[in-house]
Each structure stands twice: as structure tokens, then as C-alpha cells.
Amino acid sequence: MGSDATSPQTADTGYTTSRAFLEALAEGGVRYVFGNLGSDHPGILEAYAQARVEGREHTLPELVICPHESVAMAAALGYAQVTGVAQAVLVHVECGTQNIGGMLHNAAKGRVGVLLYAGASPYTQEGELFGSRNEFIQWIQDVHDQRGIVRGYTKYDNEIRTGANVKQLVHRALQIASSSPQGPVYLVGPREVMEAEAPTRQADVAHFSPVAPAALAPDVVDRVAEALAGARQPVVVTSYLGRDHEAVPALVELCEAAGAGVLESVPAHVNFPADHPLHWGFQWNDQNHNPLLEEADVVLVLGSDVPWIPTKNRPNARARVFVVDEDPLKDQMPLWHVPAELFARADLGTAVRQLSRRVAELADAEVVARRRERAAAEHDRLYAARAGREAPDGETITPEYLVACVREAIDDDTLVLTEAITNYPTVSWHLRRNAPGSLLGSGGGSLGWAIGAAIGAKLAAPERTVVSLVGDGSYLFGVPSSVFWMARRYDAPSLTVVFDNNGWNAPKASALGVHPDGTAARRNDFGVHFTPQADLPGIAEAAGGAWGRTVKAADELKDGLAEALAVVRSGRSAVLAVQVAGM
Template sequence: MAVRGAFLPRAVCRQFVHAFLKGDRYRNAYNLNLLPLASSSALRKTFSTTPLSASRNIGNDSKGYTTSFALFEGLWEAGRTACFVNVGSDHPSVIEAIVKAKRERPDRWPKIITCPSEITAISMADGYARVTGRPQAVIVHVDVGTQALGQGIHNASNGRVPVFIFAVSDPLNQQIPVSFFVAHGRWKVDSYTAVTQLVDYIKSDVSITSALKDSKYATRGAARVAVHEARVGEIVSIPRLEDGERLDPLKIIARGLDDSDRPRSWINCGGTGIGWSNGAVLGVKMALADLERDEDRKPSLVCQVVGDGSFMCAAPSSALWVASKYEIPVLTVVLNNGGWKAPRNSTQLVYPQGLNTTASDDEINTSFRPTPNYAALAEAAAGLNVGWENTLDDSGSWIKGLRVETVGEFREALQLANLRVAQEGKGMLIEVSM
């Protein structure tokens, strides 16, 4: 089996593999020390491990002790508690190791979360790490499986979120070409080192430090703050709609601003890979549940607010199925305006007098009409009978889907969500037609 490390902790992944390969076919005890690979005190603390006992000998238990088993074992001993996987025909050794561990040491093994979509897997790991600061593992196929992680890697990279990614294959079944690109030089650096170097350089350059003292920069900063505060004031001042009126996205956001100044109450990916929240909300909820259990705190209600375009773009049925299978209770609010609107906005900025100004959504290929029944999708993805009446009938169903159009219907649905998600610990999706 070949294991390739990708993204932030590449050196860590390589040391995993090298540590395993140094053993006598993985039959002897090994000592994995990640401290030399960390470039900051925070990372040293994150990746530090307790060395294995010198007396530990697995030579008599070598049957089934493969590179895959050693990889998972190393992850667990390094403090990684979850592994989000998309397994298949490339992963016989991985599957075997998972089965072996579940039978022999289920309480000393990362929790394996099956993700039918790669984007769900990496987004869940991303969301978990954003809450805890502890990177978790993602295992996918090589080639197209790894490529499917693209926007997830982009989101994590822009958000500076650490994630372990392993692209796994069986070299007996396929020949993987190794490409080499000629370069004048090669350098590797982590974000912390890069930022430190930039800050040190700026501090040491008198011309830069002198320029930064110019009052115009303080004036610009104050102007930006004023513009932001004015915009927030405009949104908050929007009059409340009556119960019978139809909803629109801006007024939904305005109602949520009262709580938005609480630290970490509003999490955004920071990248442009849409659909991030489908999986990230599950990772956030998992992480909060772990923290709340350890600190004996009341469970938090975690809500995902997502447009229908983003929701459709990132394997929604996969994320909903994972939520149901592993009973991760979250509230999802899908704002259904019939498709993508951002492409039209950007096109109009570039071509304000262009044909797009009179074109329909179908003409510019951004329409989702006729729109899916997202409420029914939630229940279908969880393997349940379809039904979207605004009641709590069929309380045995783990995910409930509701469809609303007016303020009054939305308010009623939120009351049901508070009961179902926050108190009963079950999932719910509310589709808001706009």
C-alpha cells in the first residue's frame, strides 16, 4: 500500500511512513516523535505524543499488522480521534485494518466516519479543526479521489486550518506514474514561519515602519470601520415582516445579527469553495459535543444557513446521510431562491450593458427550476418516508424536513426545530422558499 501525505502536515505524514518502514516489517515496537517537525510552540503542543513503552512488543501479534494498521495506530497515539474516509477498491488494506481494530481495540482507535463524498469528508475535518484546533484525518483514493478534494483543500488553506490527508492506493492493482518537474530550486515553509519572516522583515525595515506611522493609514482604518458600522445599522433597521409576508435572505440575516457579536457564534469558511458548510456543520457539532461532554456543559444548537446553490454543489445527500447514520443533530436552513445568483451579479459588474441584463436565469445557466424538494431530500437521504407537513408526527424519523414560505411559517418551524434539535437531539432541515 502506498500512502501519500498532502496539504499542511506533509512532513508529518512522511515521518509517519518512514517510522513505519524502519520497523522489521512493522513487527517491532516503534517510537513516533513528532516534536522535531513542529515549527511553533502551538504545533509542538498539538503534535506531541507520549513515546511508546520500550517493553512493548507486537512481534507475537504480527498477523494483520500492516502499514494501514500502523498508520491508524499512529494517528490515535498522536491524539487524532476521528478519521473521515471514502473507501473503495483501492483500499483493501485500509478496510482490513479498520475491521481488525473495531474487533480488537474499539476504544483505542480513531472514530471512522464513512463519507460518500470527498468534499463531505474534508469539510467535516475542517469544521472539527476550526473548533478544537486539532487536525483530524481524511482518507481518499488517489487520482480522481484526491482531485475531488480540491475546493476543500482551498477552503482549509484559506482558513489556515490543519488537516491530515492521506491518498491511499494498492500498488499491486495499478501503476502510479511519478511526475517530476524541473525547477531551479525547491523550498518548503509553513504558514507560521512565513508570517514570522514577513513580520520580522517589516519591523527591521526603517522605511516601512516609518511609512506605517503616517496618519493616512489610521484615517483609512477609521473610515472602513465607519462604513461597516453604517451597513450593519442599515440591516438592523430593516422593519420586521408580518407573519403573512414572504421571506427574503437579507431580512433573515438581519434577525440573526443580535447574536453575531458573540465570539465564534458565526463561522464562515473564508474560501470560495461553495458547499463547505454541508460537511463543516457536522464537524463543528461533533467537536462541540466532545468539548461539552468533557466540560459537562449543555449541548449547543448548531445551525447551518446555506443557499440552495451552495447546498446542491457539495453532495448534500452525502452530508445528510452521515448526519443521520452517526446521529449528529444539526438544524439546516436552505434558502431556496431557485439557483445561483452570484454569477449574474459578477457578470453585470463586468458587462453592465451586456446581454445578461435581459437574459433569464435559464439562459445564463444558473436556474435550478423546477427546484428539488430539499425537505424531502433530507428525509430520503436518511432512508425515511417522505413527508413535509409542519408537525412532529412520525417522531421516530431521525431527520425531519419542513418547507416554508412566510414569516409565520418560518417562526413556527424554528419553534419545532428548537424542540427537535436542541432538546431531542435529532436532525431537521427547513427549506425557505423565496
């Protein structure tokens, strides 16, 4: 085509693939598109502008501008974790796709539904189609396999090749993202396709509902229930059953019927009320034996990726182990095994209700009463030992004291996000959350989730107070300059409490776990200190007008927490950096 050629124009109808794509998201329950925009998104931006002019903004999801892609993903995850409804993230070709890598890991490992959309570099360069290449960057960003960047983490990926079936692709992607086990999906769309005319009549979202929950087969119910009913000391281990809030009271009924204690291993949710007498506490990277697990004769694993660490605290070899999970084989984990006599795939809430009814029919009431009495005594012993640690060390603030003060300052309805890393166990043991849905973790291992997720959580539940408990490393990973700018723009205030130990404690702990007497240990030379120390609240103040304060002495802590919470409840974000012992 010569230089004087006229580029083809967009459709006369104005109904483009971009508009159909956005409508399909809204039809599928997506309320927010968390977006970081680029040269591949003109059709998207035009569709939003036309909707505003024509007064039909309600037909499209709200666009939330995110200065960093990682924060966009974290916010989408926070919203989906609170509501159970997948949201959308819009990023710029392969560069933006790579910038969401850590949060994509969290979505996959935490089993959170989210739809990722990225443009692709235009596939014409001479003006053959409307949307053809017109910027130098579109040659540089053209890669061999953009979808391959994410394929190890997504449940589904596809390319939008025509506007004729774009709604079908979006509805199918959301159906897959929302079906158990939930997870991320990825769509790409070249600019020419997204700018082209699309038919207005397309697929019906009613035909793309998530897969219905699966139940246990009757013989499996009998086998597991008989083992629990006849056990001497049954134990239930769970990590993420509490994603389904209604499954938590069902698990209480099952454990009361069986007289079984509950261990939460690496929990990212409230899986069982911490104050319940059958709650036997938490396991994280515990480097010692757990006698409650080792003495159990029947162990039921209900939704857990790491129910124990085999070299440290596994059940005894004679214990009967049963695994019930929506993902019982962990086929995305190359090395994984639990020595169980039965593996069953089922919706956890459905399975627990089935087992509860059958155990109640089979169990001897007097035997169960004795089990429950022993379990309650163990619960009291465990928590009494922890309560003794909830005091400062002179004027030095200990992590246990900090969490205890947070527990006293918040109410049951407060939504707490935890990313305290080496203080994960401290948060679990001393925050003692009871209400389903009142505590969330990322479910994965990539840091920087919490403060961005707090934005999505607040948008999902604007009436709730949102508090994030994070390490100083997690806080910096979270791109606080972007987070607090967004929090102010979108009226999504939260309180961030930073465990400020002036460094990365996790790598130090890992090094000590492998080389307890090594050179690094002898010289205390781990290369993990943050020196000079950063002004953590100052970042939030500068970027988003947040309230900020650093607390160094124990007698300042309670007043600092009270003031910070008052600020947040008045509509302004707050960051309280608390210098704690620990490095």
C-alpha cells in the same frame, strides 16, 4: 512466478505499516479519520478490526464512514476549524483524490490543517508481495503522478515506501499541516507497503511540534505603532485574524488604544465584535466606493487576502499602508499586490499584542478619545441604516429579514456556518456575531462546504447548537444525501437554513457586473434558474430522517425557525428551506 505460486503472507507479528500509520495519527492528535474506502485499504480495515478484538480501539482514531469524498473533506475541515487540530481524510487512490478537489481548495485557501491519505495501486502484479494486484481496477487506476493531482494545493506530499519510518512521515506531515500558515498535506501508500510488517519502535511525536509563533521585529513594532498613534483616521482591515480566538480581544485593545476603526473584508471568522463602536462593517464584492477606507491616512492590513478590490474601493494614494500577516506575500497567488510601505511576517495574535502595548505608550489620550467618538458615530450610522432593512416585503421574505429572525432565534454560543454566497454580506451585517469562534466560513471559493463541515463542527463541539446558512446552490453542491445519512449515523444533528431563491444568483450577479446592459440583462436570460424547483428538505428527510419544512410567507418564518431549532436540540437534524426574494 507460476500460477501455482503461493503469495507471501503478512507479518507474523500482526504489526503492520497500516497499524503504525493509524497509531501515528492518534499520537498526533487526530481524533477522527473521515474515510471513503476502496480496494487500497484492506490493511487499514484489518488494523481497525484487530484493534476492536484486542480492546485497543482507543489507540486509533475513530473511523467515520463518508459516502462521498467531498463530504469527508468538509467534515474534517469543520472539525479542524473549531478545534485548531488537523484531522485525517482517507480516500481511494486517484479517483477519490480527485473527488475531494473543491474541498482541498478550501483547505488551502482557508489555511486549514488536514492530512489526506490515499492508497496507490499495488506495484506488483504476479503475487510477488502480499497485497499484490488482484482486481482489474488496479490497472486502470494506476496513473503517472497521483501526487501531482494535489500538488498545487498542498504544503507537503510524500509516499510511504516502508513501514520502518511511517510514523516519522505522519508526524512530519502533521507538523507541516499545523504550522502557520496551516494547510493540507498528502500521503500515499501502495497496498504492499501498507500490508507489510513494521517495527514497533519509531519516531516520537514530541519531536514534531508545530513551529512556534513568530513576533514582529522591534523596529517594525515601532514603525507601525508610531504611524497608528500619529494618524488622523487609522483603519484596520482584517479577514481571518479571528481564527485565533485570543487574537480578537487583543485586536479590540489595539484599536481602542489607537482609536482605529475596523473593516472586515471577506471575513470567514468573527475578527472583531460586530457590536463594538469601533466596528465599521464589512466589505465583500462591493461595487462602490468606501469613504471610510478612502479617507483613512493609515491602513493596517492584519491577515487578509483581499483587503479591498482595487478598481472599486481602495485607499487613497496618500495613505500609509502596512501589511502584517502570517503569509504577507501570498506566494501561492500568481497575481496579488497591495501598495504597502511595509510587509511583515508574524503570528497575528502575537503581533497585535506587541502593537497594542507600543501604541498605548505613544498615543495621546485626548486625541484617541476624539477618534473613538468619531468612529462610534460612524458605527451607529452604518448599523442604523442596515436595521431599517430588517423587515419583510409584505408576505415576501427578504434575506435581511431572514437573517434578523435567525439572529433573534439563536444564542451567543450557537455556532453558525455561513455559505450564503450572494447573501454573504447580508449574513455578516445582520447576524452581527460578537463571540470569537461563533461564525465560520470556508475561507475558499468551492461550494458545498457548510453542511458537511457542520458534521465535523458538531463532533468537535457536541454541546453547541450548529446552524448552517446556505444558498440553494451551496446546499445541492454539499451532497445532502450523504451529509444527512452521516449526521444520523454519527449523532451530529444541525439546522440547515436554505436561502432558496430557486437558482444560482452568483453567476447572474457576475454577468451583470460585466454586462449590465447586455442581452442577458435585457431579456433576464441567464440560464441559472432551478426549474422545476427541488424539494430541498425532502432530500434530507429521505436520506437521514431529518425534519424538513419549506417556508414561503413571512408570517410563517419565526415559528418555523423555533420548531426547527427545537428539533435539532432534541437530537435530530433539520432543514428549513426559506423562499426568499432575489432572483
